[in-house]
Amino acid sequence: MRKIVASQYLSLDGVMEQPTWSAHYWNHEIARFKHDELFASDALLIGRITYEEFADVWPRRTDDEGFAERMNVLPKYVASQTRDQLEWNATLIEGDVVEGVTRLKQQDGQNMLIYGSAELVQTLRQADLIDEYRLLIYPIIVGAGKRFFLDGEQSELQLISHDVLNNGVVALVYKPAAQET
Amino acid sequence: MRKIIVTAFLSLDGVMENPMWTMSYWNDEIARFKAEETTANDVLLLGRVTYEGFAAAWPQRTGEDTGATYFNGARKYVVTNTLDKADWNNTQIIKGDAAEEVRKLKQQGDENLVVHGSGKLVQTLIQHDLVDSYRLLIYPVVLGKGQRLFEDGTQTTLKLVESRNFSSGVVALIYEPAR
Numbered sequence: 001m002r003k004i005v006a007s008q009y010l011s012l013d014g015v016m017e018q019p020t021w022s023a024h025y026w027n028h029e030i031a032r033f034k035h036d037e038l039f040a041s042d043a044l045l046i047g048r049i050t051y052e053e054f055a056d057v058w059p060r061r062t063d064d065e066g067f068a069e070r071m072n073v074l075p076k077y078v079a080s081q082t083r084d085q086l087e088w089n090a091t092l093i094e095g096d097v098v099e100g101v102t103r104l105k106q107q108d109g110q111n112m113l114i115y116g117s118a119e120l121v122q123t124l125r126q127a128d129l130i131d132e133y134r135l136l137i138y139p140i141i142v143g144a145g146k147r148f149f150l151d152g153e154q155s156e157l158q159l160i161s162h163d164v165l166n167n168g169v170v171a172l173v174y175k176p177a178a179q180e181t
Numbered sequence: 182m183r184k185i186i187v188t189a190f191l192s193l194d195g196v197m198e199n200p201m202w203t204m205s206y207w208n209d210e211i212a213r214f215k216a217e218e219t220t221a222n223d224v225l226l227l228g229r230v231t232y233e234g235f236a237a238a239w240p241q242r243t244g245e246d247t248g249a250t251y252f253n254g255a256r257k258y259v260v261t262n263t264l265d266k267a268d269w270n271n272t273q274i275i276k277g278d279a280a281e282e283v284r285k286l287k288q289q290g291d292e293n294l295v296v297h298g299s300g301k302l303v304q305t306l307i308q309h310d311l312v313d314s315y316r317l318l319i320y321p322v323v324l325g326k327g328q329r330l331f332e333d334g335t336q337t338t339l340k341l342v343e344s345r346n347f348s349s350g351v352v353a354l355i356y357e358p359a360r
């Protein structure tokens with residue numbers, strides 16, 4: 001059984017869309033945070049919109065740390081009701097998303113990493129399939145754009161770690177709160 | 182000049198509405214954090230919705246409750262163009278252009294103006310660069326519904342001043358504008 005990890009850049013008002021405002025804060029601490037989670041994962045799990053954005057830009061990127069290479073090489077599983085032709089080493093999750101992701105989760109392997117993909121996160125959160133949230137909270141109120149947490153059901157979480165980076169970004173890691181039995 | 186301090190209980194998805202869900206997380210650390218806001222000789226600045234919620238709840242609390250003593254006793258300004266009277270002890274109504282009126286208020290006296298909740302008012306204050314400090318308690322819960330503190334509005338860049346991690350999994354974040 002592998003873990004599903006959702007990782008996201010968030011403004012203080014919870015916006016995740018097109019986080020170009022995060023670029024200005026990039027430093028080695030954030031690079032390490034993002035590097036660690038990617039190299040602890042052996043597949044990406046993403047929604048259609050994130051897939052389209054990523055498949056457009058990542059194949060052209062390179063870097064010295066092997067980050068882009070890993071982004072490009074890893075298998076991707078995409079939740080979409082409208083696309084069936086996928087590139088970038090991506091496979092469509094056929095049929096019901098919750099069933100499909102549950103099957104993937106039962107396989108052995110490293111983590112499956114979710115970037116962005118608010119609708120998918122919403123669906124998986126409500127099906128209790130997300131094992132970890134890795135959130136970088138930026139000291140900015142953006143005032144517009146799609147939020148990461150969409151309206152839906154309530155979930156209780158548990159804070160695993162809290163780190164203040166020296167650029168004022170706060171790294172918060174949560175897991176679902178233990179179920180009462 | 183007075184400072185305007187925005188303080189709120191927030192879920193991880195940014196909801197501030199009717200924060201009854203915060204009760205099970207209450208502990209000494211949170212009590213101390215809130216006490217830092219409620220022991221000084223501050224003045225409350227509230228939007229109409231928050232005012233009505235507070236005015237319905239606080240007068241019924243007993244004097245044993247230090248929060249009640251503070252909230253019931255403190256001077257309060259409610260920013261509204263719809264209320265004609267505000268009966269809660271020591272409340273004054275502010276009508277007209279909210280930003281302009283608050284800017285005037287900011288120049289009178291030395292006590293801080295503390296804004297609890299009041300999403301719409303906060304939006305106006307951000308837009309006019311009138312907020313001096315944000316004290317946010319982030320709870321480890323995704324609520325999935327309810328009014329957010331930061332609804333759509335103006336972009337503004339902040340500076341993290343302090344961050345504290347409480348044992349109940351609540352994180353306290355204090356920001357100032359990056360002016």
